[in-house]
Amino acid sequence: MRRGVLLAVLCGSVGLAVGSSFSMTRVAWAAEDGKKAVAKASDDKAVTAKTTAADAAVESAARKAYADKIRATYQFISAGTAEAVYGEGKLSLPGNASIEGNDFIQPSAFPTAEYCGHCHKAAYAQWRQALHSNSFRTPFYRHSVDLLRDEKGIAYTRHCDSCHNPIGVVSGALNPHSTVDRSFDGDGVTCMVCHSIQKVDSKLGNGSYVMGVPAVMVDANGKRITGMVPDAEILAHLDWHSNAVMQKSYQSTEFCSACHKANMPVMMNQYKWIRLFSTYDEWQGSKYSKENPLVFYQADYATCQGCHMKREPISLPDPGAKKGLLASHRWLAGNTAVPFYYGYDEQLKRTEEFLQTGNYLNVDLFGMKVNDAPLVAPLGSVAFTLPPKPTIETYVVIQSKAIGHSLIPEVRDLYEAWVSFKVSDATGKMVYESGYLRTDGTLDPGVHSFTNRPVNSAGEFVDDHKVWTIHSVAYDNTIQSGRSTLVRYRFEVPEGVVWPIMIKAAVEYRHLRQTYLNNVLGPKHPAYPVVEIASRTRTISLGENAVTPARANDNPEWMRWNNVGIGLMDELQYADAATAFEQVVKLRPTYKDGWVNVGLNEIEWEKYADARAPLEKALELAPKDARALYYMALVERRNGNSVAEIADLQEVVRQYPRARDALRELGISYYQGHRPEDAVATFKRLQGVDPDDLTAHYNLAILYRRLGMKAEARLESEEYAMKWIDPAAPTYSLDYLRKHPELSNESVPWHVHAETRAMGSGAGEP
Structure with missing residues (x-):
């Protein structure tokens, strides 16, 4: 038999015999039949012989015995009553994960990432530092999911772990009575999680995939061979290996939708259905899907993989590379916290470069109103005269130029992306500032941030990402794909300023929100990276200001x-x-x-x-x-x-x-x-x-x-x-905004930023 297969399928991570209704004698007979079948096979059909009916029976029996033991004490969640029940049911509820055969499977059925890394060294090295491999173990995720476990029970964590820890879900490990060896937790979404998925449903999310029984090879007849096949056999039949682990759908945006779309079902919050996020739906409505005629600008068709899995040169051997280029398994995006926490310097460096060099945003210092006079715009294209001691209202336009989803996507209550607006004089002295970090690392209260504020039924901010308690959203300043937002800043230029003054507007980004970092790591921790994604500066003189030439990145x-x-x-x-x-x-x-x-x-x-x-x-x-x-x-x-x-x-x-x-x-x-x-x-x-x-x-x-x-x-x-939205939900938001007047300005679409740190004031510091 192939290396380690019988040991894996017969033992699993939990003892087979205890609580099993299947006879060990029958398993032994099936195993012996399988050995005889393999012994009789000719050498040139060795791989095909391994998929005999007897061999398949051994594996099926072992899985059934394992599943019977798990099911005997498994706490299913009923979609109808939101109560825990024992017996039959969908194993992943309140998530949507499913697996071929609709029953539990041993964790040992999943070949490890290290096994795949024998050959795919480049992909493995990238994966190890990427978010997928750290999807479960990171303290930033564990903090909120452990709160869910402690408050509602481990069975309810399947809602989150259908995406963050799929092996834990399909193996039945997320159960109060579980004795499953969870050594797989440290690997999160492994190679054979993604490469075993046979089907996804882009309409559902919450882990809406159908996983096949993991297989790294098919036989000559196209039948999947489970377990860890020896490397030599894979190398001898690379096409059989490719047919097992690759599908055309893996290159589609729909494939990513299985997890990059989430809702809160009633069985989780005992309240009502709430959409949490839908990166897939945002993409489908963007210019990149070519499925929505109502976009403001056009672009070539692009998938998630086209942006987040671009081919790049490899420095380690990998047979998956083509002409020395491999689809990146770093999945570069916006998470700088995880690589910073684990010391993954290369991943952090690449993530920062991804954010800074993608031309994703355009920042435009578009115009000014001086002393409430008509708008002077566009700046740089028109001449104007600036009087002494002016009061200036500046129009800053932030364009989402090359992002296929919102800014910020997904769990935007945890991310921090904001506008940093600074006015300084010729000596470098600060005249006005909005969007600065205070001494305790938090953002100033008057910042314009591309975030939201989810609120519970007590009118309190859901600070710990306890998403099952959300009843309303006080405001949401997200920029959707292809759209633009206008942010206004009003300030006075006092006497004593050395002209000219320089105005700089920038979009800065930090993962995660400072208060959440404090919740997870305590108040004493290193300052997490802040990345400037895009910016624009203009110099303004007292008196005459002539037309100035456009810069390379300026829009027409x-x-x-x-x-x-x-x-x-x-x-x-x-x-x-x-x-x-x-x-x-x-x-x-x-x-x-x-x-x-x-x-x-x-x-x-x-x-x-x-x-x-x-x-x-x-x-x-x-x-x-x-x-x-x-x-x-x-x-x-x-x-x-x-x-x-x-x-x-x-x-x-x-x-x-x-x-x-x-x-x-x-x-x-x-x-x-x-x-x-x-x-x-x-x-x-x-x-x-x-x-x-x-x-x-x-x-x-x-x-x-x-x-x-x-x-x-x-x-x-x-x-x-x-x-349908709860008619009482706005009340929860209003309660929150009344308690936090410093944030209520953000809930007004046409708001102006005026009360923040000005020259010599020091205001805004805690």
């Missing part, structure tokens, strides 16, 4: 106006946004999206009649343009022209069959047009993309009832009631 003038228009529109400043978009079409009269933006702003302003002319202009420039047609359909609906409305939306869906907004609006159009069958079909298509869409649940509940489909109507009504 039309785009600067476009970005500030997007920011103003998102802040509900429609009149100013209209002015900005008018400048765009003045500078680029043939730019169809400029005209669409003019029309979109009018629609947001609820001036539908005024939106028609710019949208018609866009369609003259680009007939059948899906973005223009979508917004024109909304204008036609308001005008009562349902035929044109439906025709426009049908064309959008034809071009973009997975466009959520277009499917939603087309379903509404069919509903209002008394076409119930078409409405049902369209809303079901929408649920095929997003099963959590509230509009689909609401309308299907009504439509099904009218069609006499009472059971389906009841199901949709229940889904809607569960996922």
Whole structure:
């Protein structure tokens, strides 16, 4: 038999015989049959012989015996009652992980990362320092998941560990009665976790994968061979190895969606369903998916792997490399805390370089209002005169330029990304500052941070990432992919300043939030790295300021106006946004999206009649343009022209069959047009993309009832009631903001930053 297979499958990590209903004698007979079958096989069919029916029976029996023992005391979670039950059930609830055979499997069935590293030395070295290998053991994760374990019980940690510790979930180790050897904890998401996954469901998240029984080889007939096959056999049949561990789906964004999407089910919080994050959905709505016609800018198709697994030269041997290049198994992103904590200097260096050199953001010191005079903009493109002792309000525009998800994605309550805004005079003396670190390492209270503030039912910030206690979100300053945000700063330039002054705006980043670091590590710990992702400086003189040349990374003038228009529109400043978009079409009269933006702003302003002319202009420039047609359909609906409305939306869906907004609006159009069958079909298509869409649940509940489909109507009504926002939730947010007036400014879309550290004040220090 192949090396170590019988020992692994017969022993596992928990004794086989105790509590097993399967006879050891029968296992011994099956094992003997397997040995005889292998002995009779010819040498040139050695690998194929190892997959005889008898051999498979041995492994199946061993797994069944192991699973029977685990199941006897396993605490299942019931989706219906949220109570612990014993007996049959989905092994991963409240997570969504599943495995081939729908039963527990021995941890020893997973070949170790070290085993894979025999040959894949480069991939192994990268993986060891990456987040996947440290997904469970890091104290930053363990702090919050241990709180969950202590408060609700270890069974509920399967919600998190379906992604952070999959072997622990499918082996049944996350159980109050478990005696499973958990030495696998230190390896988190190992090679054979990802490379055993056979299927994912991009609509669910929370570990929505189907894992196959781990296999590093298939035989000549394509049948999977489990266990740790000797290296020599793999090297002799590399194609068989590749067929076992590689699938086309591994290169897709949908593959990553299994874990990079999460919700809080009712069985976890005994409250209601809450979306926690959805990096996949954000990507699907971005310009990189090519599935959404409503994006502000276009780009080539790109997957998660295209950004986070770029091919790079190898310094260690690895047969997975092609022409000396290997898809990076560092998964570079934004986590600087874990490599800093473990001393992974190379991973930390590469992560910082990734953040600094990706051209992900554009920072634009766009304009100024001096003493409440009209806006001077764009800075650098227009000359202006600055009077003595001015009060200046500066417009800083942050563009999410090359990110396929939000800034910040996922657990944004733990990350810190903020705008550092500094004004200094010619001697370097600080005139004004916002977004500085205080002496205790925390951010100043008036900072503009790209974060959110989840709140519990007591109106308190969920500081320890106890996500099962979240009832509301006080504010969320995230920048979605492809959009821009406008941040305003007002300050006075006092007497004694040595001119000229220099204004610098930067986006800085730290993983993790200082108060969370303190919660995990205690108040005394090293300062964690702060990375400047992007910045822009401008020098302003007293008196005359001439036009200055643009820098290499500056956006063209039309785009600067476009970005500030997007920011103003998102802040509900429609009149100013209209002015900005008018400048765009003045500078680029043939730019169809400029005209669409003019029309979109009018629609947001609820001036539908005024939106028609710019949208018609866009369609003259680009007939059948899906973005223009979508917004024109909304204008036609308001005008009562349902035929044109439906025709426009049908064309959008034809071009973009997975466009959520277009499917939603087309379903509404069919509903209002008394076409119930078409409405049902369209809303079901929408649920095929997003099963959590509230509009689909609401309308299907009504439509099904009218069609006499009472059971389906009841199901949709229940889904809607569960996922609809709690009407009391804003009360929890208001309670929090009343208690923290220093943060309430951030909940106002058009807020201005004014109260912070000024020259000589020292204000803001704790």
